[in-house]
Amino acid sequence: MRIISHRLQVATRGKGLYEITGQIATWLESVAVHAGLLTVFVQHTSASLTIQENADPDVVHDLNSFFNRLVPEDSRLYRHTLEGPDDMPAHIRAALTLTQLSIPVERGRMALGTWQGVYLFEHRATPHRRSLLLHLIGEE
Amino acid sequence: MRIISHRLQVATRGKGLYEITGQIATWLESVAVHAGLLTVFVQHTSASLTIQENADPDVVHDLNSFFNRLVPEDSRLYRHTLEGPDDMPAHIRAALTLTQLSIPVERGRMALGTWQGVYLFEHRATPHRRSLLLHLIGEE
Amino acid sequence: MRIISHRLQVATRGKGLYEITGQIATWLESVAVHAGLLTVFVQHTSASLTIQENADPDVVHDLNSFFNRLVPEDSRLYRHTLEGPDDMPAHIRAALTLTQLSIPVERGRMALGTWQGVYLFEHRATPHRRSLLLHLIGEE
Numbered sequence: 001m002r003i004i005s006h007r008l009q010v011a012t013r014g015k016g017l018y019e020i021t022g023q024i025a026t027w028l029e030s031v032a033v034h035a036g037l038l039t040v041f042v043q044h045t046s047a048s049l050t051i052q053e054n055a056d057p058d059v060v061h062d063l064n065s066f067f068n069r070l071v072p073e074d075s076r077l078y079r080h081t082l083e084g085p086d087d088m089p090a091h092i093r094a095a096l097t098l099t100q101l102s103i104p105v106e107r108g109r110m111a112l113g114t115w116q117g118v119y120l121f122e123h124r125a126t127p128h129r130r131s132l133l134l135h136l137i138g139e140e
Numbered sequence: 141m142r143i144i145s146h147r148l149q150v151a152t153r154g155k156g157l158y159e160i161t162g163q164i165a166t167w168l169e170s171v172a173v174h175a176g177l178l179t180v181f182v183q184h185t186s187a188s189l190t191i192q193e194n195a196d197p198d199v200v201h202d203l204n205s206f207f208n209r210l211v212p213e214d215s216r217l218y219r220h221t222l223e224g225p226d227d228m229p230a231h232i233r234a235a236l237t238l239t240q241l242s243i244p245v246e247r248g249r250m251a252l253g254t255w256q257g258v259y260l261f262e263h264r265a266t267p268h269r270r271s272l273l274l275h276l277i278g279e280e
Numbered sequence: 281m282r283i284i285s286h287r288l289q290v291a292t293r294g295k296g297l298y299e300i301t302g303q304i305a306t307w308l309e310s311v312a313v314h315a316g317l318l319t320v321f322v323q324h325t326s327a328s329l330t331i332q333e334n335a336d337p338d339v340v341h342d343l344n345s346f347f348n349r350l351v352p353e354d355s356r357l358y359r360h361t362l363e364g365p366d367d368m369p370a371h372i373r374a375a376l377t378l379t380q381l382s383i384p385v386e387r388g389r390m391a392l393g394t395w396q397g398v399y400l401f402e403h404r405a406t407p408h409r410r411s412l413l414l415h416l417i418g419e420e
Contacts, residue, residue, distance in 0.1 A: 001141045001281045002419075003281075003316060003317075003418070003419060005315070005384060005391075035143045036143060037143075037177070037179060037275060037317070039317060039382055039384060041383065041384055041391065042393075043391070043392065043393030043396065044395075044396075045331065045333040045339075045395060045396055046333075050239075051185065051239045051240075052185050052231060052234075053185040053186075053231060056220055058218075058219040058220035059185075059220045059228065059231050061219060061220075062217075062219055062220050062228050063231060063232060063235055065217075065218075066217075066232050070210075070350075077342075077345075077346075077349075078342045078345075079338035079342055080336055080338035080339045080341075082336075088339065088342050091332060091333060091339050091342075091343060092342075092343060095330045095332060095377060096236055096376055096377075097235060097236075098378075099330075099381070099396075100381055101239070101240060102179055102181075102240050102242055102382055103181065103240065104145060104179060104181055104273050106145065111145075111181065111275075112183065113182075113183030113184055113185070113271065114183075115184075116183065116184075116185055131393065133384050133391050135317060135384035137277060137316075137417060138143070139142075139143060141281045141283075141417075175285070176283060176417075177283075177317070177319060177415060177417055190375045190379075191325065191379045192371060192374075192375065193325040196360055196362075198358075198359035198360035199360045199368065199371050201359060201360075202357075202358045202368050202371075202372070203371060203372060203375055205357075205358075206351070206357075206372050210350075237375060237376075238378075241379070241380055242319055242321075242380050242382055243321065243380065244285060244319060244321055244415035246285060251285075251323070251415075252323065253322075253323030253325070254323075255324075255325060256323065256324075256325055256379075277417060278283070279282075279283060
């Protein structure tokens with residue numbers, strides 16, 4: 001049994017979901033681990049993680065739109081407004097989704113369902129460079 | 141230290157919460173692991189997981205009703221409508237709850253609090269057969 | 281590779297976020313683990329976990345206020361009302377956030393981002409004593 005970790009940088013261009021399944025899978029293929037637990041961890045509080053359907057791109061569009069309606073950019077609602085109208089909503093959207101996600105690994109691959117993709121969910125309006133940690137406990 | 145995994149199939153009959161604590165506990169008893177980390181992973185994007193109070197059944201009823209109000213079945217709000225009026229709301233409800241849940245194992249049992257139960261949260265209106273993965277890293 | 285666990289008691293004084301990063305870090309320093317996966321688990325269904333910005337205290341204030349608006353204390357909306365007007369909203373707030381959180385450990389420390397803090401999110405109005413489990417799989 002061993003522990004391996006890797007840093008993944010993801011460039012985002014505004015609010016929305018960015019699929020990272022392929023980047024995680026590529027790293028996983030490069031380490032010889034047959035079975036284990038893969039943890040994805042986002043080192044930010046205004047971006048987050050979710051697993052969603054990756055067949056129809058309308059799903060992630062609608063998901064982002066729902067969060068725009070649920071968490072309004074209305075400065076009268078918040079005290080924390082110095083970092084821009086999208087910053088406090090970004091923290092709330094992050095709290096409603098995931099900072100960390102662990103996925104079982106079987107036969108060297110993530111045990112995702114047929115339509116499941118792993119997404120970085122960006123909640124800020126401007127481009128950001130996001131730092132994610134991939135962490136694996138596994139055996140050969 | 142070893143890794144064991146198991147597939148659990150759960151039949152659902154419409155939106156709502158289905159307790160799976162007993163089924164997980166039964167599997168856990170069948171493997172001789174004293175201490176570890178148990179991960180439950182749902183291989184779908186329109187069903188999810190939550191830990192809730194399992195003393196009063198009104199709690200899970202009210203929880204499901206809250207999500208019905210929070211995420212309306214209104215096709216004007218969504219682009220992804222081909223799979224039925226409950227499908228896009230199901231994806232959103234899943235994003236607001238959990239696809240994965242890890243629970244510490246102590247003395248061979250899940251270290252749940254007195255009133256905690258593990259639930260599969262079904263978000264589709266029609267019956268479904270859901271596939272869950274139970275994954276354990278532990279020692280005897 | 282070994283497994284270590286520890287119980288953490290946190291006293292709360294009403295709804296809001298209580299930072300526990302320091303208490304977790306202190307325990308982590310006391311165990312000689314270089315790399316691993318730290319899991320925080322709350323043994324309650326009316327308190328939860330979140331990782332949030334710990335630089336500006338207005339962020340956690342605004343987060344709590346958002347949840348007060350999102351999940352109203354209105355007994356007409358719920359069947360489960362015997363434990364007080366804040367109890368069913370507490371269960372819903374817990375379902376929208378996290379019961380469990382796993383954080384990679386590198387060089388003996390949690391691999392948190394610069395502004396990330398770990399918070400216990402109390403959802404009940406009266407003081408409570410909350411029981412958390414810290415669980416670590418790691419190697420020296």
